[in-house]
Amino acid sequence: xxxxxxxxxxxxxxxxxxxxxxxxxxxxxxxxxxxxxxxxxxxxxxxxxxxxxxxxxxxxxxxxxxxxxxxxxxxxxxxxxxxxxxxxxxxxxxxxxxxxxxxxxxxxxxxxxxxxxxxxxxxxxxxxxxxxxxxxxxxxxxxxxxxxxxxxxxxxxxxxxxxxxxxxxxxxxxxxxxxxxxxxxxxxxxxxxxxxxxxxxxxxxxxxxxxxxxxxxxxxxxxxxxxxxxxxxxxxxxxxxxxxxxxxxxxxxxxxxxxxxxxxxxxxxxxxxxxxxxxxxxxxxxxxxxxxxxxxxxxxxxxxxxxxxxxxxxxxxxxxxxxxxxxxxxxxxxxxxxxxxxxxxxxxxxxxxxxxxxxxxxxxxxxxxxxxxxxxxxxxxxxx
Numbered sequence: 001x002x003x004x005x006x007x008x009x010x011x012x013x014x015x016x017x018x019x020x021x022x023x024x025x026x027x028x029x030x031x032x033x034x035x036x037x038x039x040x041x042x043x044x045x046x047x048x049x050x051x052x053x054x055x056x057x058x059x060x061x062x063x064x065x066x067x068x069x070x071x072x073x074x075x076x077x078x079x080x081x082x083x084x085x086x087x088x089x090x091x092x093x094x095x096x097x098x099x100x101x102x103x104x105x106x107x108x109x110x111x112x113x114x115x116x117x118x119x120x121x122x123x124x125x126x127x128x129x130x131x132x133x134x135x136x137x138x139x140x141x142x143x144x145x146x147x148x149x150x151x152x153x154x155x156x157x158x159x160x161x162x163x164x165x166x167x168x169x170x171x172x173x174x175x176x177x178x179x180x181x182x183x184x185x186x187x188x189x190x191x192x193x194x195x196x197x198x199x200x201x202x203x204x205x206x207x208x209x210x211x212x213x214x215x216x217x218x219x220x221x222x223x224x225x226x227x228x229x230x231x232x233x234x235x236x237x238x239x240x241x242x243x244x245x246x247x248x249x250x251x252x253x254x255x256x257x258x259x260x261x262x263x264x265x266x267x268x269x270x271x272x273x274x275x276x277x278x279x280x281x282x283x284x285x286x287x288x289x290x291x292x293x294x295x296x297x298x299x300x301x302x303x304x305x306x307x308x309x310x311x312x313x314x315x316x317x318x319x320x321x322x323x324x325x326x327x328x329x330x331x332x333x334x335x336x337x338x339x340x341x342x343x344x345x346x347x348x349x350x351x352x353x354x355x356x357x358x359x360x361x362x363x364x365x366x367x368x369x370x371x372x373x374x375x376x377x378x379x380x381x382x383x384x
Contacts, residue, residue: 001259031091099144106167143191145252162275190282
C-alpha cells in the first residue's frame with residue numbers, strides 16, 4: 001500500500017425508516033434558508049417531496065425549491081442552481097435523490113461561493129474551490145456512492161464533455177433503504193452494477209500486490225453480487241436492499257481506496273460516451289467492462305486471477321486461465337442481471353460517436369495497462 005492521510009467528514013445515518021429523524025436532527029444545526037434540490041419529479045409522485053417539505057416546515061426553514069435535475073446533470077443546470085442560491089441567500093442545500101442530484105449540488109455548492117467559472121478554475125487554472133455552501137444528502141437511489149465524496153461528474157454540453165469536477169463534501173448522508181423501494185428494478189440493477197464497477201476500478205488500481213484495502217474490497221464485491229441476486233429474486237427483500245445501499249457507500253467513502261492509486265479507466269470511457277449519447281451510466285459500464293478487461297488481460301492477469309478466486313469462486317491451474325474465467329464470470333453476471341452487453345442494445349451504433357468519445361477520454365494513470373486513444377476506440381467498437 002502507498003502512504004496516505006485519512007480524514008472523513010460525512011456523518012452517516014443508516015437504516016430503514018431513519019430519514020425523518022435524521023433530517024430533523026441535522027437541520028437543527030443549519031441556517032434557516034434551505035435549498036431543496038431534487039430530480040425530475042419522482043419524489044413528488046411517490047409522496048416523498050411532501051414528506052420532506054413537512055420536515056422542513058417542522059424545523060421552521062424557509063425553502064427554495066430547485067427541481068428538474070436531469071440524470072446526467074449539465075453544467076448549465078449547475079449554473080442555474082448557483083444563481084438561484086445566491087439570489088435567495090441560501091444557507092444550506094438539501095439534496096434529495098440519487099447520484100445525479102447529489103453531484104449537481106456539490107458543484108452548485110462551490111459555484112455559489114465564487115464568481116470564477118468552476119470548470120475553468122479546475123481545467124484551465126488547475127485550482128480547486130475552497131469555499132462551499134454546506135449541504136446534506138437524502139439518498140433515494142443507491143449505487144453511485146455520490147453522497148460519500150466530493151467528486152462530481154458533470155456534462156458540459158457546449159464542450160461536448162462529461163468529466164469530473166471537485167465540489168463540496170456533504171456534512172451528512174441519510175441512507176434509508178425504504179426510500180429506494182419506488183425505483184424500477186432496472187434502475188436498482190444499474191446502480192448496483194455501478195457499485196461493483198467502483199470496487200473493481202479501485203481493486204485493479206496500483207499497487208497490484210495484495211493489500212488490506214483490496215481484501216476488504218473483495219468482501220464488498222461478494223456482497224454486491226450476492227445481494228443483487230437476492231433482490232432480483234425478491235424485490236421485497238429489505239435486508240438485501242439495505243446491504244446494497246451500504247456497499248455503495250463503502251465503495252466510495254475512500255476506505256477501499258486507502259493506499260491505492262485507482263484505475264477508473266472504464267468510468268472515464270463511459271463518461272465520454274455519455275457526454276455524446278446521454279446513455280445510462282451503469283448500463284454503459286456493463287458494456288465496456290468485459291471488453292476493456294480483455295484488452296488489459298496481459299498486464300492485469302494476476303489481479304484478475306485473484307478476483308476470480310476470491311470474488312467469483314472460480315479457479316484454474318494458471319493465473320492466465322483464472323483471469324479469463326474472471327472476465328467470463330463478470331460477463332455472465334451482467335447477462336444474468338439483465339444489463340446490456342452491447343451498445344446496440346442501448347441504441348448506440350454510430351462509430352463516429354464512439355471515435356469522438358475515445359479521443360475525448362481521459363487516460364488514467366492508475367490503470368495497469370496504458371491505453372492509447374486508438375485502443376480505447378477498439379474497445380468501444382467491439383461493444384457494438
